[in-house]
Amino acid sequence: MSKQVVIVESPAKAETINKYLGKDYTVLASYGHIRDLPAKNGSVDPDQDFAMLWDMEPKAKKRVDEIAREVKKADALILATDPDREGEAISWHVLEVLKAAGVVDAKPVRRVVFNEITKKAVLAAMNAPRDIDNALVDAYMARRALDYLVGFTLSPVLWRKLPGSRSAGRVQSVALRLICEREAEIEDFKTQEYWSVDVKLQTPQAQTFTAHLVQFNGQKIDRLTLGNQQDAQRAVDVLEQAAYRVKSIEPKTVRRNPQPPFITSTLQQEASRKLGFGASRTMQVAQKLYEGVNLGGEQVGLITYMRTDGVNLSEEAVQAMRQFIRQDYGPNYLPPSPRTYKSKAKNAQEAHEAIRPTDIFRKPGDVRTYLTEDQFKLYELIWKRALASQMENAVLDQVSVDIVTHDQAAVVRATGSVVVFDGFYRLYQEGRDDSSEESQEGGEEDRRLPKMEVGQDLTRLAVLPEQHFTKPPPRFTEASLVKRLEELGIGRPSTYASIIRILQDRNYVTMESRRFTPEVRGRLVTTFLTNFFEKYVQYHYTADLETQLDEITEQRLQWQAVLREFWGQFKQAIDGTKDLTISQVLDTLDAALANHFFPALPDGSDPRQCPACQTGRLALKLGRFGGFIGCSNYPTCKLTRQFKVMDGGQAGEGGTEDFTAAGPTHLGEDPDSGKPVSLNRGPYGYYVQLGEAEATETDEKPAEEASGDENGKKATKAKKTRKKTPKVKPKRVSLPRDLPPGEVTLEKALALLALPRELGPHPESGELIYAGLGRFGPYVKMASTFVSLKKEDNVLTVDLPRALELIAQSGKKTLPLGEHKKHPVTVQKGRFGFYIHYQKLNVTLPKGTDPESVTLEQAIELIEAKLGREEADKAAGKTTGTKAGAKTGSKKSPAAVGSASKSGGSTVGKAKGASVSRKTASGRQSKGSK
Helix, strand or coil: CCCEEEEECCHHHHHHHHHHCCCCEEEEECCCCCEECCCCCCCEEHHHCCEECCEECCCHHHHHHHHHHHHHHCCEEEECCCCCHHHHHHHHHHHHHHHHCCCCCCCCEEECCCCECCHHHHHHHHCCCECCCHHHHHHHHHHHHHHHHHHHHHHHHHHHHCCCCCCCCHHHHHHHHHHHHHHHHHHHCCCCEEEEEEEEEECCCCCEEEEEEEEECCEECCCCCCCCHHHHHHHHHHHHHCCEEEEEEEEEEEEECCCCCECHHHHHHHHHHHHCCCHHHHHHHHHHHHHCEEECCEEECCEECCCCCCCCCCHHHHHHHHHHHHHHCCHHHCCCCCCCCCCCCCCCCCCCCCECECCCCCCHHHHHHHCCHHHHHHHHHHHHHHHHCCCCCEEEEEEEEEEEECCCCEEEEEEEEEEEECHHHHCCCCCCCCCCHHHHHCCCCCCCCCCCCCCCEEEEEEEEEEEEECCCCCCCCHHHHHHHHHHHCCCCHHHHHHHHHHHHHCCCEEEECCEEEECHHHHHHHHHHHHHCHHHHCHHHHHHHHHHHHHHHCCCCCHHHHHHHHHHHHHHHHHCCCCCCHHHHHHHHHHHCHHHHCCCCCCCCCCCECCCCCCCEEEEEEECCEEEEEECCCCCCCCEECCCCCCCCCCCCCCEECCCCCCCEEEEECCCCCCEEEEEEECCEEEEEECCCEECCCCCCCHHHHCCCCCHHHHHHHHHHCCCCCEECCEEEECCCCCCHHHCCHHHHHHHHCCCEEEEECCCCCCEEEEEEECCEEEEEECCEEEECCCCCCCCCCCHHHHHHHHHHCCCCEEEEEEECCEEEEEEEECCEEEEEECCEEEECCCCCCHHHCCHHHHHHHHHHHHHHHHHHHHCCCCCCCHHHHHHHHCCCHHHHHHHHHHCCCCHHHCCCCCCEEEECCEEEEHHHC
16 A cells, blocks of 8 residues: 555644554644745735735744655645635645645645544545645635735724724724724613513412503503603502403414524534633634544544534434434434524535534533543533434413403503423523523513413402613623624634634723623724725625625636725725825814713713813824823823723823723732732733832932932932832732633632642652743643643632643653652653753753663762763853854854755755745746746
């Protein structure tokens, strides 16, 4: 059998597939994309029919070299990346680079795709190869070029015309607009008072229930009909004197259909509602379930591909589910025929299956011991939703009872329902959208009513008026934002998580209590774009562009034609801003955001009147680092305000008012030290702080005394020679990314300030293990071994067993040998192999030494030998590692460089164009293959 190289994206996927294929296959990972457009002007050239310049990712070069070496020795190349547009693009990039390196030549190249990583699916795919789908690659090119052209053309305009702003993205800007417009709706919302009136009634059998007023004096009672207490009291006066009888009973049977199996967007929404997972967290966990989990020695993919917008299921999967339902739930729960679903999402691609378990007979409880908590929760959610989609309807008996007063003045209504047959309810019910008005109002679906008859008299027990106030529309959660983007046809399943992450990374929005709040920076950018580039943040325009990208995939449009039409209009809009002055931008933003920055004051006074000088007018101004509010009488009046809605506070003359969330929030006091604990916001995000900055003792005189007199020159000289008073900085700890500022309590703040915390000793080596926060986020630490916590881990709650698991998974093996001079001696595994660790000393094991066979005596001998060499070097005036030698050895002469390039080096590096190529209208051509 010939030797074949298989290329996939990730090492986890490679590990799983490698076990399915025989020894004649070598499975390697590209680690995602190996090339991208360089972050500089000219990477996409509209004048050359949108030719693209691709550059090798720095981290990818070593991996590509390894792939090239293996392909050069192999008889065939198999590209097995994911079955979507991005997967097709990764395969195309890998092939182009390998062609440029000259290692493919006439070798057969095959493209295989599979929707699940199981042995059966992988082997079936290997027997059904195809060529790279150029239409998918074209769609990828068009999308990538569009995003590049918008980002690298529009962002500089933002930087010049709106100082302090960050980059603008094609789809992210539209998502930001949704969040900002919702915030404006909330600010403009006028609360309305309204009343409801309920009547508590009793049947002759002494059973009680509640009915609500629906008609009074011939008028239908809607939500806002009773607008004040007086209106409600008139109804109460009548109802309290009335007698009641049953007017009508309307029973009906309702059948509830199960929801279709998950697609990417609905999985993100439901995981947010039911599990509290963000979109990125959901996709990371799902990726692991897809790529494969070790189930007692066997690597198995547990779910099908999780980036999909198709709701259909394979015939084989449906039949397996029907068999499971009949076997575990009984024939009553099995519908007569399989259920089929049609996607409601705009422009859905039905080619892919919905997300489902690869084996429905693999119950969540059967694999729980092999999964992390997050993996188990998400797998159980996917398993239940997929199985429920093929179960029988739930059947409910609903009843509506109208009750009339004897004088016909009022009608009250009671509704309720009873589940007659639970059907799919037995397994699964979709979570309620917590951002919907219905979820805030509640429902009566689960209420049961007593048995009644028409004409029956009822006894009034109480009349219950209740005051309410209308609520503004809720801020978007991740679930509701994804749902809205999907409804509008903006973005695609694989992009929602990155859209949300980018908005947060650019500090355009913050998330508090799981809801998005736009930052002022985000609102300024959105207002700027909607006023000067309105077309390009329109919802329907962005959705239409997505449709065109899909039509490229279906070969109904040519990708350069789409780019030409977009670029001509977009470039004209950009050129139209050349003469736009910052003053014009300021005036526009100031007017558009007036209600936000200067809302009406309760006393009716002018919200723009300067509270310091009383004569100036407050307005929006821009500085080097962004916007602020300042007085028109500057520099006479130096009042400035940081951004936030004004609340009528006053400032002293020349002072600075800080109405932002950046101001410290007092959380309480540390019970041990008595120092204040506060939540603060700095330039790099939120942090908690213990105490306040304190000045230390100094011999310097205060500046006023050192100046001597009021002579300008003498005072200036005195100030220049005076040293700054040093300060004792209070302890500060940044918030972990998974802890929203709104959820920080005194208890959590003290726990963060107490980091690192001791988890316990390692059961073998006895070395203590700690959990803490560092430059790169939360971690667990043992000796010199640091392991970053996963997304699902919490630095405040991670325990010793989980820490041991993470350390073991990190591949850094620790073998305890004993003690030398009361200090532990261990053998550890690092990046370059095994070594002996003793205090701060590391000694590499001799080549060929079995780490398992090293004794304490041999380790001490190696330790003493290295200590002796270091002492000898010190005595000779040398330093370990010879820095000077390292410096001289780091530079090569031109001749040496030329010699190296001729004689060998990187396999890929031999071809000049291997990492840089252009895609032109005439086709795909790599520079190195010309």
